[in-house]
Amino acid sequence: MAGQWPKEYLGRPGDNLNLYAVMDLFQESHTLKGFERSLNDMNSRVNNLDLNGDNMVDYIMVSDYVDGYVHNIVLSVALYRHETQDVAVFTVQKFRNGSVQLQLVGDEELYGRNYIVEPIYADTYNYGYSAKAARKARRNMVLTSYYEVANWPVIRSIYRPDYMVWRSEWDWGYRPEWWYGWTPWSWHFYYGYQHNMFPYYYSHYRMWDNFRYERYSDFYFSAIRHHSPFMAQRVNEGRFNSTYGRPEQRREGEELYSRMHTNQKPGMPGNTARDNDGRRPTAPQPAREQTPAPEWNNSTPADVQKEEPSRPSRQSVNVQRTEPVRPTREPEPRLSTPAPESRRTSSDGQATQQARTSTDRSTNSREAGTVHPTRR
Numbered sequence: 001m002a003g004q005w006p007k008e009y010l011g012r013p014g015d016n017l018n019l020y021a022v023m024d025l026f027q028e029s030h031t032l033k034g035f036e037r038s039l040n041d042m043n044s045r046v047n048n049l050d051l052n053g054d055n056m057v058d059y060i061m062v063s064d065y066v067d068g069y070v071h072n073i074v075l076s077v078a079l080y081r082h083e084t085q086d087v088a089v090f091t092v093q094k095f096r097n098g099s100v101q102l103q104l105v106g107d108e109e110l111y112g113r114n115y116i117v118e119p120i121y122a123d124t125y126n127y128g129y130s131a132k133a134a135r136k137a138r139r140n141m142v143l144t145s146y147y148e149v150a151n152w153p154v155i156r157s158i159y160r161p162d163y164m165v166w167r168s169e170w171d172w173g174y175r176p177e178w179w180y181g182w183t184p185w186s187w188h189f190y191y192g193y194q195h196n197m198f199p200y201y202y203s204h205y206r207m208w209d210n211f212r213y214e215r216y217s218d219f220y221f222s223a224i225r226h227h228s229p230f231m232a233q234r235v236n237e238g239r240f241n242s243t244y245g246r247p248e249q250r251r252e253g254e255e256l257y258s259r260m261h262t263n264q265k266p267g268m269p270g271n272t273a274r275d276n277d278g279r280r281p282t283a284p285q286p287a288r289e290q291t292p293a294p295e296w297n298n299s300t301p302a303d304v305q306k307e308e309p310s311r312p313s314r315q316s317v318n319v320q321r322t323e324p325v326r327p328t329r330e331p332e333p334r335l336s337t338p339a340p341e342s343r344r345t346s347s348d349g350q351a352t353q354q355a356r357t358s359t360d361r362s363t364n365s366r367e368a369g370t371v372h373p374t375r376r
Contacts, residue, residue: 008191008198013231013240014110015187016048018194019088019117020201022075023104026090030153032073032166036062039075042182048190049087051231052079053239056181060087061168064158067219069094071158076226078172084226085109091213091220092155099146100155101212109231116208119144142204185253186246192253196261 009015022039025046029035038044039060049058058077065072073090088106095101106115122143149155157163170176185193211217234240 006191006195010111011244012110012112013049013051013235014087014106014112014115016050016184016190016243017087017110018046018201019104019106019111019115020205021046021194021197022088023117023119023205024197024201026104026154027152031157032062032064032154035154036060036168037176037178040179045190045193048184048187049077050184051077051085051234053234055183057184059170059175059179059181061170063167064165065220065224066165067215070213070215070219072213072220072224074220074224074226079228079230081172083228083230085228085231086226089220089225091211091216092158093213094150094159095146098150100150101146102149102155103208103212105211105216107225107227109227109235114209116211117205118208118212119149120204120206121146140203144204184243186249187243188246189249189253192250193257195250195254196257 005011008018025038025044026035029038039047039062042057047057047060049060050056051058061076061078063074063076065074071090071092073092075087075089076084077087078084086107087110088104091101091103091105093101102118104117106112106117108115120141120143122145158166213220
């Protein structure tokens with residue numbers, strides 16, 4: 001019986017959330033808010049979790065807990081009003097040289113211990129002992145570096161100086177208007193759809209056996225992690241075994257993928273629904289009628305693309321420029337202004353001195369004409 005199961009089978013609740021697909025969705029996102037919306041979008045067909053058994057797919061909340069230069073981006077589900085269970089956590093660690101180490105760790109209650117997914121870093125990849133194995137690895141694997149991971153749009157956004165720590169706006173009983181719960185697919189249907197992307201996933205991401213973030217146990221696992229005893233009880237009772245009871249639906253999942261990707265061949269590594277740069281192509285948009293632009297508000301959805309206003313065409317137009325006629329200024333009449341105090345003072349002093357001199361002269365002349373009697 002065990003030989004009939006594919007290697008991706010875990011036999012745990014995490015089978016209904018492919019962490020390889022979650023990692024790829026994280027790489028394509030621009031913000032954590034946009035990532036949370038894409039993760040819970042039915043059309044992405046990534047989330048198929050029903051942890052509380054209400055026959056509806058759970059809403060996954062995304063929240064960031066910062067430890068210095070390390071971001072612990074937690075994915076969690078509200079099982080009930082006061083009970084939450086973590087699903088997985090991204091650890092994003094940035095170093096002084098600008099490099100970033102990224103890992104996605106599945107919660108041990110859903111995936112078992114040490115279930116770690118990360119990009120295929122070139123400096124840690126083991127090519128094997130033969131040159132043939134090395135050539136095959138280089139041909140099939142897309143190796144990356146810590147600096148390339150640092151340039152992922154969502155990682156650049158969380159290390160911006162103006163970044164506000166993101167915490168999910170939703171909780172038990174509070175859901176966004178655009179979201180609605182749907183009946184989960186069986187695991188075989190879900191796996192049949194995801195199976196077509198595994199060649200791409202395995203060429204870009206890999207399993208790893210240890211934590212790169214040294215404070216994972218001290219900071220996240222001991223202080224941040226949400227764990228529900230109800231979840232462990234459901235796992236032990238085998239409540240999730242019913243999802244594995246439809247093996248005939250695997251083909252239906254593969255056919256759905258084929259209908260949605262008519263130009264690709266299922267299971268071919270080089271024919272996945274990606275552009276040449278490794279991203280999913282944007283679906284063609286239908287023609288839209290021109291409508292007046294709505295008023296801007298602060299609650300714009302994260303995945304709405306704002307189009308830049310079209311620039312006016314630059315045409316050569318001969319425009320004759322005429323210089324403005326400057327008015328002629330008539331000479332202003334000069335007004336006689338009184339002399340400064342210093343000049344007036346000096347002129348007054350000279351006049352006074354001349355008057356004193358003339359007075360002294362007249363006095364001397366009178367005194368010279370007067371004959372004083374001589375004493376005998």
